[in-house]
Amino acid sequence: MNLLYDEKLDGPLPPVDRTALIxxxxxxxxxxxLLHEREDLQPFECDGLAAYRILPMLVVIPDTVDQVQAFMKxxxxxxxxxxxxxxxxxxxxxxxxxxxxxxxVLARLKTIxxxxxxxxxxxxxxxxxxxxxxxxxxxxxxxxxxxPSSQIACSIGGNVAENAGGVHCLKYGLTVHNLxxxxxxxxxxxxxxxxxxxxxxxxxxxxxxxxxxxxMLGIVVEVTVKLLPRPxxxxxxxxxxxxxxxxxxxxxxxxxxxxxxxxxxxMDSLAIQAAEDFIHAGYPVDAKAILLCxxxxxxxxxxxxxxxxxxxxxxxGATAISLAKDDAERALFWAGRKNAFPAVGRISPxxxxxxxxxxxxxxxxxxxxxxxxxxxxxxxxxNVFHAGDGNMHPLILFDAxxxxxxxxxxxxxxxxxxxxxxxxxxxxxxxxVGREKINQMCSQFNDDELLTFxxxxxxxxxxxxxxxxKNIPTLNRCAEFGAMHIHNGKLPFPELERF
Amino acid sequence: MNLLYDEKLDGPLPPVDRTALIxxxxxxxxxxxLLHEREDLQPFECDGLAAYRILPMLVVIPDTVDQVQAFMKxxxxxxxxxxxxxxxxxxxxxxxxxxxxxxxVLARLKTIxxxxxxxxxxxxxxxxxxxxxxxxxxxxxxxxxxxPSSQIACSIGGNVAENAGGVHCLKYGLTVHNLxxxxxxxxxxxxxxxxxxxxxxxxxxxxxxxxxxxxMLGIVVEVTVKLLPRPxxxxxxxxxxxxxxxxxxxxxxxxxxxxxxxxxxxMDSLAIQAAEDFIHAGYPVDAKAILLCxxxxxxxxxxxxxxxxxxxxxxxGATAISLAKDDAERALFWAGRKNAFPAVGRISPxxxxxxxxxxxxxxxxxxxxxxxxxxxxxxxxxNVFHAGDGNMHPLILFDAxxxxxxxxxxxxxxxxxxxxxxxxxxxxxxxxVGREKINQMCSQFNDDELLTFxxxxxxxxxxxxxxxxKNIPTLNRCAEFGAMHIHNGKLPFPELERF
Numbered sequence: 001m002n003l004l005y006d007e008k009l010d011g012p013l014p015p016v017d018r019t020a021l022i023x024x025x026x027x028x029x030x031x032x033x034l035l036h037e038r039e040d041l042q043p044f045e046c047d048g049l050a051a052y053r054i055l056p057m058l059v060v061i062p063d064t065v066d067q068v069q070a071f072m073k074x075x076x077x078x079x080x081x082x083x084x085x086x087x088x089x090x091x092x093x094x095x096x097x098x099x100x101x102x103x104x105v106l107a108r109l110k111t112i113x114x115x116x117x118x119x120x121x122x123x124x125x126x127x128x129x130x131x132x133x134x135x136x137x138x139x140x141x142x143x144x145x146x147x148p149s150s151q152i153a154c155s156i157g158g159n160v161a162e163n164a165g166g167v168h169c170l171k172y173g174l175t176v177h178n179l180x181x182x183x184x185x186x187x188x189x190x191x192x193x194x195x196x197x198x199x200x201x202x203x204x205x206x207x208x209x210x211x212x213x214x215x216m217l218g219i220v221v222e223v224t225v226k227l228l229p230r231p232x233x234x235x236x237x238x239x240x241x242x243x244x245x246x247x248x249x250x251x252x253x254x255x256x257x258x259x260x261x262x263x264x265x266x267m268d269s270l271a272i273q274a275a276e277d278f279i280h281a282g283y284p285v286d287a288k289a290i291l292l293c294x295x296x297x298x299x300x301x302x303x304x305x306x307x308x309x310x311x312x313x314x315x316x317g318a319t320a321i322s323l324a325k326d327d328a329e330r331a332l333f334w335a336g337r338k339n340a341f342p343a344v345g346r347i348s349p350x351x352x353x354x355x356x357x358x359x360x361x362x363x364x365x366x367x368x369x370x371x372x373x374x375x376x377x378x379x380x381x382x383n384v385f386h387a388g389d390g391n392m393h394p395l396i397l398f399d400a401x402x403x404x405x406x407x408x409x410x411x412x413x414x415x416x417x418x419x420x421x422x423x424x425x426x427x428x429x430x431x432x433v434g435r436e437k438i439n440q441m442c443s444q445f446n447d448d449e450l451l452t453f454x455x456x457x458x459x460x461x462x463x464x465x466x467x468x469x470k471n472i473p474t475l476n477r478c479a480e481f482g483a484m485h486i487h488n489g490k491l492p493f494p495e496l497e498r499f
Numbered sequence: 500m501n502l503l504y505d506e507k508l509d510g511p512l513p514p515v516d517r518t519a520l521i522x523x524x525x526x527x528x529x530x531x532x533l534l535h536e537r538e539d540l541q542p543f544e545c546d547g548l549a550a551y552r553i554l555p556m557l558v559v560i561p562d563t564v565d566q567v568q569a570f571m572k573x574x575x576x577x578x579x580x581x582x583x584x585x586x587x588x589x590x591x592x593x594x595x596x597x598x599x600x601x602x603x604v605l606a607r608l609k610t611i612x613x614x615x616x617x618x619x620x621x622x623x624x625x626x627x628x629x630x631x632x633x634x635x636x637x638x639x640x641x642x643x644x645x646x647p648s649s650q651i652a653c654s655i656g657g658n659v660a661e662n663a664g665g666v667h668c669l670k671y672g673l674t675v676h677n678l679x680x681x682x683x684x685x686x687x688x689x690x691x692x693x694x695x696x697x698x699x700x701x702x703x704x705x706x707x708x709x710x711x712x713x714x715m716l717g718i719v720v721e722v723t724v725k726l727l728p729r730p731x732x733x734x735x736x737x738x739x740x741x742x743x744x745x746x747x748x749x750x751x752x753x754x755x756x757x758x759x760x761x762x763x764x765x766m767d768s769l770a771i772q773a774a775e776d777f778i779h780a781g782y783p784v785d786a787k788a789i790l791l792c793x794x795x796x797x798x799x800x801x802x803x804x805x806x807x808x809x810x811x812x813x814x815x816g817a818t819a820i821s822l823a824k825d826d827a828e829r830a831l832f833w834a835g836r837k838n839a840f841p842a843v844g845r846i847s848p849x850x851x852x853x854x855x856x857x858x859x860x861x862x863x864x865x866x867x868x869x870x871x872x873x874x875x876x877x878x879x880x881x882n883v884f885h886a887g888d889g890n891m892h893p894l895i896l897f898d899a900x901x902x903x904x905x906x907x908x909x910x911x912x913x914x915x916x917x918x919x920x921x922x923x924x925x926x927x928x929x930x931x932v933g934r935e936k937i938n939q940m941c942s943q944f945n946d947d948e949l950l951t952f953x954x955x956x957x958x959x960x961x962x963x964x965x966x967x968x969k970n971i972p973t974l975n976r977c978a979e980f981g982a983m984h985i986h987n988g989k990l991p992f993p994e995l996e997r998f
Binding site for chain 2: 165460
C-alpha cells in the first residue's frame with residue numbers, strides 16, 4: 001500500500017503565492033465573487049461546529065458551473081488546496097477552512113433544473129436547500145425523503161458530501177439511497193458524470209463512493225435525486241417509560257415485529273424536560289424516556305400498524321401511550337423533538353453534540369454505558385436520537401468558562417464514540433467525520449484500512465488538494481493520537497467490561 | 500491520471516510457473532481441493548454465458564476462509580492472476596477463466612452463520628444460495644429481497660460481485676441497497692471489513708464500491724444482508740395491449756400515479772406466445788404486449804392499490820385486465836414470466852440475452868428502436884423485462900449454424916446497447932459487464948472516466964491480478980474497438996434520429 005501518500009499528506013501544505021493567485025483569478029474570472037479582505041473572510045471562519053475557527057486565505061463564490069471548472073483548473077495548476085462549502089450547517093467541521101487554502105462557496109448555485117414526475121427525480125444544483133426540493137416537488141405529490149434537522153437551511157451538495165440522514169432515513173434510507181446521478185468537477189477541473197438516470201450504472205459505483213466523501217474526491221455541481229410519492233397519512237404515537245433501558249429494548253421489539261416506522265425517535269428525561277420547558281409539546285416530564293413512533297402510508301395500513309405498535313409498546317413496559325389526535329398535535333410532538341438541541345442549549349451554557357451509530361440491539365447497554373460515563377466525568381448528558389436506526393446523539397452539557405469542563409466534555413465525547421465502535425458501531429451516523437472526529441477514526445480503522453482509503457483518495461486527488469486534514473487521518477496522526485484500535489469490537493476494550 | 504497502469508493491464512499476463520505453483524499449493528494447503536487434470540478443469544471452462552469457453556490453468560475449491568487467505572497470499576507472492584467464481588450462473592462471462600490464471604471456486608463456503616431477527620440481518624458465507632437465505636429467514640417472517648431469476652442456484656457472493664437485481668428490485672432495491680457489511684480477502688491476502696452492522700460507516704463507502712466490482716477488487720468471504728418483513732399479501736394484475744408503445748407508456752403512468760409495485764414486468768408478443776406454448780400460464784396470445792403488475796403489503800393497502808392501478812391501465816389503453824384470483828393463479832402468471840427465457844429457447848436454436856437499462860420514460864422509443872433494428876438485421880427479438888425500472892432483456896433469436904447469423908446477432912446486440920446509452924441508460928442492469936460487454940463500455944465511458952476506474956482498481960490491486968480483462972476496458976482496447984463515445988446521450992448518435 002501507498003505509504004508515501006500518507007507521508008505526503010502529513011507534511012506541510014504547499015506554499016501558495018497568494019498575491020499571484022488573486023491576480024490570476026481576478027483576470028481570468030472577473031465576474032466571480034472573490035473575497036480577500038479580513039473582514040470579508042471572517043463570516044466564513046467556521047461551519048456549524050463553531051468550536052473550530054480558521055480564517056481562509058481566500059473565499060470564492062461562483063455563480064456558474066463554468067466558473068467552478070475554471071477556478072479548479074487554476075488551483076490545480078498552482079497546487080492550491082480547496083475546501084468546498086455549501087450552506088455551512090455541517091456539525092463536524094467538514095467545511096472548516098484552511099489558512100493556506102481557498103474556500104469554495106457553492107451557495108449561489110441554487111437553481112432547480114428539473115422536476116420530472118414520471119421519472120420521479122429532481123435535477124438540482126448543489127446550493128439548493130434540502131427542503132426546497134420537496135417544496136418544488138409538492139405539486140406532483142412527490143417529495144425528497146432524507147430530512148436532516150437542518151433541512152430548512154442545509155444544501156443538497158453538503159448532504160451528498162456528508163451522506164446526510166434524518167428522522168425518516170430508517171424507512172427511506174440515507175442520502176446515498178436517494179440519489180441517481182452526480183455531476184462533479186475533478187481536482188483537475190474536468191467535468192464527470194457518476195451514476196446514471198437509469199437503475200444501475202456499469203463499472204465501479206463511483207457515485208456511492210463519492211457520497212459521504214466529505215469533499216475529498218471532487219466538487220459536486222449537479223445532483224439528481226429520487227423523488228418519492230407523499231404518504232397519504234402519517235400518525236405518531238408517543239410512549240412513556242420509567243426506565244431508559246426498557247425504551248431502548250422497545251425499539252428493537254417494534255422492528256422485530258416486522259414494522260418499519262417512518263420515524264422512531266427517543267428522548268431521555270433531561271431532553272424531555274428541556275424540550276417541554278421550551279416548546280410545551282405535552283411531553284410527560286416525569287418519564288425517564290419517551291419514544292415517538294411515526295407510521296406513514298395509506299390510511300388502512302397505518303391504522304393497522306398503529307394497533308400493532310401499541311401492543312408491542314404495552315408488552316415492552318410502556319407506562320403510557322398516546323396517539324396524536326390530529327395533524328396539529330402530531331406537529332407539536334415533532335416540534336419538541338426537532339427543537340431538542342436548542343432546548344438543551346437553554347439549560348446549559350454550552351453543549352457538545354455527538355453522532356455515534358450502533359446496532360439497534362446494543363441500545364440498552366450503550367445507554368447504560370453513557371450514564372456511567374456521565375457520573376465518572378461529572379457532566380450531564382442528554383440523549384435525543386434516531387433510535388430506530390441506532391443513530392445516537394448524546395448532548396454533553398458543560399460550561400466552557402469553568403476550568404477543565406471543555407476538556408472533560410471532549411474526553412467523555414471520545415469515550416462515548418469508542419464505546420459505539422466497541423459494540424460494532426461507527427463514530428458517525430450522519431454528521432460526518434470532518435475535523436471533529438478525525439482522531440476517533442484511528443479507533444475505528446486499522447492501518448491497512450486507512451491506507452486503502454488513501455489509495456482511493458489518491459486515485460481522485462494525487463496531490464491531496466481537496467479538503468486536506470479532514471475525514472481520514474494519516475498514520476502519523478494516529479500514531480500521535482495513540483489510539484487503541486478497537487475495530488468492530490473484536491479487539492479487547494476494557495471499558496466495555498463495566499457495562 | 501495513471502496511464503501507465505492502463506498499459507500494464509494491456510500487456511501479456513505475467514508468466515506463471517504452473518508446476519511450482521501446484522507443488523506449493525499441495526504442500527501448504529494439502530486439505531484444499533486442487534484440480535489440474537484437463538478433464539477435471541473442463542466443467543469450469545465457462546459460466547452461464549456459455550458462448551465463451553476457456554480452460555483455466557488450475558481450479559481450487561477451498562472449504563474455509565483461512566484456505567482462501569493462504570491461497571491469496573501465495574498467488575500474490577507469485578503474481579498469479581485469480582478469477583473468483585460462485586455458482587457460475589452469471590450471464591456476462593464475469594467468471595470466465597483465464598488460461599494463465601487460477602479459478603477460485605467459493606461454492607463450498609456455504610454456511611449460514613447467523614439469522615438475527617431483531618437486527619434484521621443474516622450473516623452468510625459467499626457460496627450460500629440466494630433463495631437459501633430467505634428459506635432460513637422464513638421462520639421469523641423475514642426474507643432477503645433481491646431475487647434474480649436464477650435465485651434457486653446463484654450464490655450471494657456472485658450477487659455481490661454483479662450487484663444482482665431481480666423482479667422485486669423496483670421496490671426493494673438492488674443487492675447494494677440490501678447489504679450491511681462485507682468481509683473480504685484483499686489481493687495481498689489480508690482480511691478486511693467493509694461497511695458495518697450499524698446504519699452507516701465512517702470513511703469512504705468501500706462496501707458500495709466493492710458491490711458490482713465483478714471480482715476486480717478482492718474476494719468476498721462473508722456477507723451480511725438486510726432482511727425484510729414478508730408482505731402479508733401479494734396480488735398480481737395482468738394487462739393486455741394491442742401496441743407495445745402503449746404498454747411502455749402505461750409503465751410510466753403507473754409510477755407517475757405514485758404507486759411503487761413489488762414487480763412490474765413486460766413481455767411482447769413473441770415472448771408471450773413462446774411462454775404460453777411452454778407453460779400454459781393463461782396469457783392472451785393475440786396481445787402485442789402484456790404487463791404483469793404485482794402489489795404487496797398489508798391487505799387493505801394492496802386492495803386499494805389494485806384499484807388505482809386498474810384505473811391507470813384502463814386510461815393507458817389496456818384492452819383487457821385480469822386479477823389473479825388466488826395464489827395458484829398468481830404463481831402461474833409468474834411462472835410464464837420466469838420461464839420466458841427457456842421458452843424462447845424452445846422456438847429458436849440459439850438466443851442471446853441482452854441487459855440494457857434505460858430511463859423509464861424512454862421505453863416506447865427504445866422498444867420501437869429495437870423493432871426497427873430487428874427488421875434491419877433480419878433477426879427476431881423477443882422482449883421480456885423488468886419494465887418498472889427500465890431494465891430491458893431483449894432476447895435475440897438466431898441460429899449459430901446458419902452462416903453469418905451469430906455475427907448479425909452480436910452486431911444487433913451491440914446496437915441495442917448503444918441505443919440504451921444514447922437515451923441516458925446503461926449497458927447493464929443486473930448481469931454485469933464481464934467479458935461480454937467490455938467493448939460496449941467504450942461507448943458508455945470516456946477516457947477520463949475509464950482512467951478513474953483504473954486508478955480505483957490500482958488502489959486495491961496494483962498488479963492487476965484480480966479478474967483481469969473483465970468489466971473495465973483498457974484505453975488501447977477501446978481505441979481498437981473504435982467506439983464512438985456516446986456518453987449519456989449528450990453526444991450525437993446518428994442511429995437515434997431514426998427513432
